Amino acid sequence: MTGNPSVSPWDELPIRDELRGKSPYGAPQLDVPVRLNTNENPYPLPEPLVERIAERVAEAARQLNRYPDRDAVELRTELARYLSRTAGLAVGPEQVWAANGSNEVLQQLLQTFGGPGRTAIGFEPSYSMHALISCSTGTGWISGPRNDDFTIDVGAACQVIAERKPDVVFITSPNNPTGTAVGAETVLALYEAAQAAKPSLVVVDEAYAEFSHRPSLLPLIEGRPRLVLSRTMSKAFGAAGLRLGYLAAHPAVVDAVQLVRLPYHLSAVTQATALAALEHTDTLLGYVDALKTERDRLVRELRALGCDVTDSDANFVQFGRFEDAHAAWQTLLDHGVLVRDNGVPGRLRVTAGTPTENDAFLDAVRELMKEKSA
Numbered sequence: 001m002t003g004n005p006s007v008s009p010w011d012e013l014p015i016r017d018e019l020r021g022k023s024p025y026g027a028p029q030l031d032v033p034v035r036l037n038t039n040e041n042p043y044p045l046p047e048p049l050v051e052r053i054a055e056r057v058a059e060a061a062r063q064l065n066r067y068p069d070r071d072a073v074e075l076r077t078e079l080a081r082y083l084s085r086t087a088g089l090a091v092g093p094e095q096v097w098a099a100n101g102s103n104e105v106l107q108q109l110l111q112t113f114g115g116p117g118r119t120a121i122g123f124e125p126s127y128s129m130h131a132l133i134s135c136s137t138g139t140g141w142i143s144g145p146r147n148d149d150f151t152i153d154v155g156a157a158c159q160v161i162a163e164r165k166p167d168v169v170f171i172t173s174p175n176n177p178t179g180t181a182v183g184a185e186t187v188l189a190l191y192e193a194a195q196a197a198k199p200s201l202v203v204v205d206e207a208y209a210e211f212s213h214r215p216s217l218l219p220l221i222e223g224r225p226r227l228v229l230s231r232t233m234s235k236a237f238g239a240a241g242l243r244l245g246y247l248a249a250h251p252a253v254v255d256a257v258q259l260v261r262l263p264y265h266l267s268a269v270t271q272a273t274a275l276a277a278l279e280h281t282d283t284l285l286g287y288v289d290a291l292k293t294e295r296d297r298l299v300r301e302l303r304a305l306g307c308d309v310t311d312s313d314a315n316f317v318q319f320g321r322f323e324d325a326h327a328a329w330q331t332l333l334d335h336g337v338l339v340r341d342n343g344v345p346g347r348l349r350v351t352a353g354t355p356t357e358n359d360a361f362l363d364a365v366r367e368l369m370k371e372k373s374a
């Protein structure tokens, strides 16, 4: 490797052309008193659940000489039960698939339905990993439009789908980083446009569904074999460290992703931990109500402080406007509060934390607004 600092060590690696010059996903993991930058749930798992996890993991540990259940049947049965109980449609395990975080679910979908010579579209600003995983799977990325208020312009979206004929369409609801949710009518219009154009796979990313004022879009999968719903236990279940995401779709989609999933991709420890968490669903979802209340308080108080705030259906809030969003991000950090600069001009995103964390954040914004008007 070269010692010349102006030459990247990558320059001498036979790295794929489309990855050259790209940056890895990287929300900063900084050690500051108040971390509200990655849309995690601020509440640690309750102690009875921690004990139950220890029990179930101990059971699994006694068989770690064996590969795990490759099809994760017990876990998929419990995820299906959870969706059937909370998301408005009875689904069975044959309609559910699980992986290491919904990012892996999305990767498996793109490996199966995208790839070289194919394209995917998302309506930006949206979750940056849709574009990044598209790139890493060799899928071309199309950046679709949003209105100035960050809602999806259905007419414009259908038009770009008709013109560009993508193989995969991402609809993120509630959308990250804006917090904007869509109704069933929007998904149906985009699904129809995508079927007329190709037909293509439509993926509704519902990572934040449990925080929304709107019902889940799950019922729409019925009778629509190319509509997939993606979910995660990282947010509402407060288990980002677990790495467990899942999808619900027609059983044929679940069968299709078997072609690309690595054998035994979901460890026995992960399956055991997720099953323990699902036993405590009601307690965990109790925190969701507290977070929604805090999210609504953040919206109100940020507006009272003079910020321009996007309505939110998620566990985070997009706010601005700042002439220099990155400088505003730095000022908040200087006050001990880490939020996210997603690169949306003039805006930042804050995750709803505990009431104490949110108070610290609002105090920091108060200081920021004073400096801004000084």
Ligand SMILES: Cc1ncc(COP(=O)(O)O)c(C=O)c1O
Binding pocket: 038, 039, 100, 101, 102, 103, 104, 127, 172, 175, 176, 205, 207, 208, 231, 232, 233, 234, 240, 243, 244, 245
């Ligand atoms: C919209 C959206 N989808 C998916 C994910 C990925 O979540 P995980 O891989 O933790 O399930 C995130 C994480 O922030 C997200 O914001």
